[in-house]
Amino acid sequence: MTAPLLQVDNLQKYFPIHGGVLRRVVNNVKAVDGISFDINPGEVVGLVGESGSGKTTVGRTILRLEQATSGAVRFGGTDVMGLGTSQMRAYRKKMQIIFQDPYASLNPREKIREILTHPLRLHKIGSASEHEDRAAALLEKVGLARDHLDRFPHEFSGGQRQRIGIARALAVEPQFIVADEPVSALDVSIQAQVINLLEDLKNDLDLTMLFIAHDLGVVEHICDRVIVMYLGRVMEIASAADLYARPNHPYTKALLSAVPIPEPGKRRERVALKGDIPSPINPPSGCVFRTRCPLATPECAKVVPELKPVGEGHTSACIHTT
C-alpha cells in the first residue's frame, strides 16, 4: 500500500460565540468535531452531508483558510497545521481550491490573463515571458482559447467562469485540490461538461481531490470513496459503489432514499427523517444523529459511536448496525 497523500487526524473546528459586556466566549459552534480520514494519491474522495454538517469547513480548514481548533492535517507526512507563513506558502502551491460560486470567486476588474498569471508570479513559477504561454495553455486545457486572455470575467457564462476557476487552481500544478460544490451553481446542461472536464483533468494530471457536494448523484459519479458527515462528525466511509449499494448507517440510508429518481412512477422506499438538522451549538449527546434517527434508543444518548468496519474499506458509526 502506498502512503496516503493527506491524513486528517481528529480535526476540530469550533467557531466561538461571544456574549455579554466583556465579549467572553459563551459558547462554540462545533462545526467540525473530531473527524479523521485519509486520502490516497490519485484518489477522489467525496464529502457529503446536509447544509450545516460542516463539510465546507473541513475543506477550508485542511487548506488553512480557517485555523483548526485542534487536530492534525498531514500532507505527504508533514503536519501543515503548525507551519509558519513562509513554510505554508510552499504547501499552498501543492494544495488548491475550486469554489462554488463562479460569479464571486473571480476578480471582476482583472482580465483573465491577470487572474491566471497571478498565482505564477506569487509562487515565482517560470519567467514573466513564459507566463503568457502558460496561461494560454491552461485555458486550452479547460476547453477555452488563448484569445480569451484579454477578456474580463463578466464576458463569460457561468460554466466558462467555472472553467477559469479550475484553470487558476491548476496554474501552480497542485497535487491536491479541494473542490467545494464546484458544479452546484451551474445549469444542468453545463454541469455535465464541468464534471467531464474534472474527470479528464484528474486522469491526465493524476490529481488527488476532496470533492465536497450535496448532490449524491454527482458524488457517486465522480468519486472513488465517499465520506458522509452529519453535524460535524463522520457517520460512514465507503467506496462509492459500496455506499450506494450497501449503505450501513441509518443517516446514509435516509439521505440516499430521499433523492428523487428521474423515472416517473418509481420511488424509493423512503426513510423519513423528522425535522431539521439540530444546532451545532448544542449538538445532541452521544450519537449526534439520534434525534432524527428511526433506530434511536436510549443507549444512543450515552455513547459517541465510533467508526467500526462493516466491510472492506467500509466503516460506519452506529451502535445498532455495526
Next chain:
Amino acid sequence: MPRDTPESSTGAPLLEVRNLQTTFDLTKKLSIQAVDGVSFRVHPGETLAIVGESGSGKSVTSLSIMGLLPKDVGRVSAGSIKLQGREITTLSDAEMRDIRGREIGMIFQEPMTSLNPVHTIGQQIAEMVIRHQKLSKSRARARAIEMLEVVGIPEPKRRVDNYPHEMSGGMRQRAMIAMALACEPRILIADEPTTALDVTIQAQMLELMQDLQKKLGMAIIFITHDLGVVAEVADRVVVMYGGQVVETASVEDIFRNPRMPYTAGLMNSIPRLGSSINKKRLEAIPGTVPALTNLPRGCRFHPRCAYVQDICKAALPDLEEASDGHMIRCVRWRELSLNERQAS
C-alpha cells in the same frame, strides 16, 4: 403559428395561457422577449412542471401569471392568461392583489425573500385571511395556528408568534407554504420551492405539497430544473428553452420517449444514483444556454444540437403535435430516434 397545447385531461382548464409574450425593456432601444409565444393549460388537481435552465423564461412565465413583473421594465406584450375563463392580463393592480393569495398561491425558492422579517409568522398568515376572507382577528389567528399544524410545524400555538429568523430553513419553507395555502387557492405556483433545501427536507416538502393538493384539489405549477423532482410530482411537463416551449407531454411520455434533442440531452446529462456500478462518461450538451439578447436564427437549440442540419438554421420550427398530447419543436422529429429509455 403557435398552437394550443392539447391536453389529455378533459373539462374546462383552470388556467389557460395562450401565446404569451413577455417583453423586458432593458434600455430605450433594447428589448428582449423573455417569454415568446408560450401556451399551456392547467386543470384542477393537476400538477404541471415547467422545466428549463437559466434564461429559458420559466420564472418570467410564472411572474407574468402572477402579475409580478418588475414595473416599468417587464410587461405582457401579447397573448392571454385566463384564470377560470377570466382574462387576468388586463386587470388593475388592485384587482390582481385580490387574486394573488386568494385564487393563486405562490411559493418561492428563498423563503426569506417572501416572508416579512418584522412580522411574526402568525401576523403574516392572519393578514392574508383577514384581507381575503374577511375573518375577525381572533378567527384569523386560529386559522394561522391551524395552517401551521397542517404543514407539520411542531408546537403551532407557540410557533405562531415566531419571527421568520427564529425558524430553521425547512420550517420557514413550511411557514411559506402555510401562508400560500391559508386561503385555499385554486392554483399554487411553486418556483423552485425545494432547490435551496437539503434532500431530506425536500422529500418532506414534496410529500406535504402532494398531500395538500389531494386534500384541497388545487392545481400546481411546479417550476424546476431538477428532473428527479419532475418525475416525482408532475402529471404533465413543459420544457422551455430560449423563452419558448420546445416540448410538452405527459410525464411518462417525456421521460420514456423524449423527442426534442434538448430534452433528451438533459435526461442523459444528469448523473443518476447507482451509476458507480457501470461508470461511464456523462453525455454533456456542448456549448452554453443562449442569451436572450443574442438568440440564434432558426431553431434556438441548433448551435448545441447533435442532430443539426441546414434546415434547422433556416427557420424557427413550429411546435407540432407528434402524438396525443405530445408536442415537439423540432423540424426533424419524424426522422430522429433519440435513444428511448426503457422503463426498468
